[in-house]
Amino acid sequence: MSRMPIVATEQAIAHLDAGTWARANARLVVKMLAEFSHELLIAPVPETEPHAADSAVYTLTTHDARVRYRFRATVRALEHWHIEPATLEKTVDGAPAPLDAVELVLELRAQLGIGDAALPTYLEEITATLYSLAWKLAAGGLRARDVVDADFQQIEAAMTEGHPAFIANSGRVGFDSIDYRAYTPEAAAPIRLVWVAAHVSRAQFTCSADRSYAEHLAGELDAADRTAFAERLEARGLDADDYRFMPVHPWQWHNRIVYAFAGEIAAERLVYLGFSQNAYQAQQSIRTLFNRDAPTRCYVKMALSILNMGFTRGLSPYYMRGTPEINDWIDRLLRGDAYLCDKGFTILREVAAIGYRHPHFEAAAPSTDGANKMLAALWRESPYNQVEASQRLMTMAALLHRDAESASVIGELVDASPLDIDAWLARYLDAYMSPLLHCFYAHDLVFMPHGENIILVLEDNVPVRAIMKDIAEEVGIMNTDVELPGEVARLAVEVPEELKVLSLFTDLFDLIFRYIADILADERGYPPQAFWQRVADCVRAYQAAHPEFADKFARYDLFAPAFKRSCLNRLQLRNNAQMIDLDDPAGHLQFAGTLANPIADL
Missing domain, CATH: 3.30.310.280 (TATA-Binding Protein)
Known part of the structure; x- marks a missing residue:
């Protein structure tokens, strides 16, 4: 042995x-x-x-x-x-x-x-x-003080809490102990991707309007890799033009693909090409990897059929098909809005996607079943292409992070900045909350802006703008009357009127702000009332700047006395295999009474 x-x-x-x-x-x-x-x-x-x-x-x-x-x-x-x-x-x-x-x-x-x-x-x-x-x-x-000076990926690996509300937030059912050290974000081990050639009769590649398949591969794979992969196909007597190269997570390859797709491999509709040279690092979302060797290249998000926090983390080839079109549309919407441009609010576009459809599993199960989400991938832009030399990147999850001695990153950031807590919070809220308010009130557009999905751009340890990521599966337009083109039409979601503003109350107030308020009160003695006053000031400043939305401000009132208490752990306890249906996210929410709105009287 x-x-x-x-x-x-x-x-x-x-x-x-x-x-x-x-x-x-x-x-x-x-x-x-x-x-x-x-x-x-x-x-x-x-x-x-x-x-x-x-x-x-x-x-x-x-x-x-x-x-x-x-x-x-x-x-x-x-x-x-x-x-x-x-x-x-x-x-x-x-x-x-x-x-x-x-x-x-x-x-x-x-x-x-x-x-x-x-x-x-x-x-x-x-x-x-x-x-x-x-x-x-x-x-x-x-x-915590070292996190302040750490680089983007050091910070990513330093996060310890996982999702702040979910109790069972690091289940990763399917990983063994060796996988834990190889593929988890906290281990931060270098990961090289498996690449396969997928026959065009089974695989569909789509990309943003600013690139082609060949251009995209040239940007994401070294020339030596592209040449070696093409030669391996030629050695088998296969034509590279009949295939599309796609990355596969190494765990997925060894634990799912070689078994479930064995017939496709034997028939050479799926051909193993080998590993690419670049080393990647797992992100907090675990199935998304960052390119450590070439940071300006795309993130790669791949199917990873482990059970983690309420879902088996596969990736749907059907959803992937429309991802670049949706991201291009949202990107144009944001770039065409003067207010959002002024705030510097941008997204990381998911610029290319590929999915493999296995006919046997399609015949056996609906498209939403995990069996049909085993082989797909997407590429997401790197934030390094959106920052200036004087700026740094930090996951917003870091604002909720406390180290082994319970010192907070947000406290250390304030200390290392030229601002006091009041001024620092005002800048943070203007960078993060103001754009999300505008997306909601001006465009009926909602994201899932939790800490892991937001990248803060910092200057002198002060947030100056926010970058949103994870777009295709976690964005919605709460207006079914609006005409949307092509694949973008799937973003229109039917949400009861009384639940629309809950996207702000739950995702911002309950899942981000209540934790920040608690950390600052506990560690710095900063009065919670003062924190919520900063939130109220941000909302009122936005409302004052946009009187054209006065009717919406009244209809979706952020100063209402109370709002429904949406319960994430109740969701997971009810069904820890699939908490919600992505096609009907509002239909599966779990509520328990109401919460008093902390800015109602401010």
Whole structure:
């Protein structure tokens, strides 16, 4: 037996010591109690009546009355539970017990409403999330002050939280322990892509209007790679003009394609070409890779049939077909809008796509089934082509990041900038929120602007503009009366009137701002009221600049007293294999009462 498998086997468990595992469980249990309380899945009871912004001691009794959790917490705006980790304790029959995230799910099973079929997979996802968190804790990672000075991809790999709201956010069901070190964003290992030649009878390549297939390949593959791939086809007596070159994630090739597409490979409709030379790095979204050797080249997003955070992360060849046309249309829309141009708000276009349609799976299952999402890829522009020499790039997820000592990146950014917190937040909100308000009110256009989907452009550690990515599958136009060309027509989504503005309330207020407000209050003593005042000021400034939308401001009122509480963990607990239908995203949302709007009276 060779030494490498033995070393890899040992490395797989090197971080699983009792102390690190206990720390990982403690962190995740704190998050579980906070987010499940936020979504009203559980209801901790205060031991004494809490005053407005003061902390209080809370007790949670599980379905098993012998098990109790006790902790001190402050419930802030948007019912954000800030739990003080050092105060959290668990008892069983009054005796201290260790914190265990998997046990907590089982103890809360009745309250969570998770079904018998979903529970084992959810427990596996929780355990995998713990495994990942323990690995990050053992590795240490960058200090927050070092993140401020790190480069774009160092920051990408330094992110530890995953999605801030989802509990089971690093499940990656399908990866083994060697895959974890090879393909996860936190491992940041160099990845080389497998390339195949896909016969034109099965594969469809589409691209933006500013390029052709040959031009696109010339920009993304070294000449030596293109020559070597063509020679391999010629050596088989095959004509390269009958094929389209496409990248495949190495995991997907070994674990899905060689088996499910074995007949296509035998018939030479799918021909293995080898690895390209450039090294890539996995991004937070895991199936998207960044070119480390040539940063101005495109990201590559590929099908990766692992279960992660509510979906099997395949990629649909049917959706891919229309991706470049949709991105070109949105890009023209944004570039033709004077306000958005002034704010510098842009997208990273998905400029080319390719999908392979397997006739057997098409006959056996609908296009939405994972069997028909195993072999597709797209190329997305690099942000390095949109920044000046004086500017830096940072994932917006970094604003929610705290290091191993709980120091925040946003706090360190403010310290390293020439601005105070008030002024820094005003600049950030103008760069991020103002363009999204305009897209909504001027164009009925909504994105999914969570932290991982936004790249901030910084100057002197101050955000000056925002770049939006992940367009084709996560954008919608909430107006079915508007005429849209070709593939763009699929963006028109039917959304009930009362839910339209929820895209702003949920995606910005609840999923980004409540965390930033909490971090600044906890770490810097910055009053939450002051944070929400900055948000209100940004909204009012936009409204004052655009009186032509006064009727829409009234109809979709960001100063309404309350809004529906949309619950992401409830979605995952209900169906952790497919949380929502992309063709009807609003139809599957899970609500639990309302949240008081923190800017209603500001």
